[in-house]
Amino acid sequence: MEKNTVKISPNGQITIPPDIQEKLGLLPGTEIQLEVIGDILQIRKPRTLSRGKQLIAAIRGKATSGLTTNDIMQATRDS
Template identity: 40%
Template sequence: MRVTTKGQITIPRKIREKLGIVPATEIDFVEENGRVYLVKKVGPANRKHTFSKLRGVATVKMTTDEIMALTREDQ
């Protein structure tokens, strides 16, 4: 793996999937005893992506009005 002239690296897909690193995930590099570790930050910036993998996977063929009717009490 090489560092680009802009100082960028590519995190391998297996690592990204294992750690749940998606676009806009905040990460840190931590130096300890002469080694550098990539650490995923845990916080509000990363929490909003929790359900991003599920976006667009719903298969319900209902209108918005039909879905809303299910959430309301009978009147």
């Protein structure tokens, strides 16, 4: 496990050392996730969704049938 110590700037920013940026493929503009676990600050690249999950996320809430889930379930059961 690599350990590095960095300082927080007056603006609350830190600089990720270049070797770590390169190792993880962190380019300018890359979004990262921060998670606090007890007294640990964990920084990680967000996991990318699978292609299927990306498609589901893209179409979620876009249905225009006007039917409720219950209507659809009832129609499915009736057929």
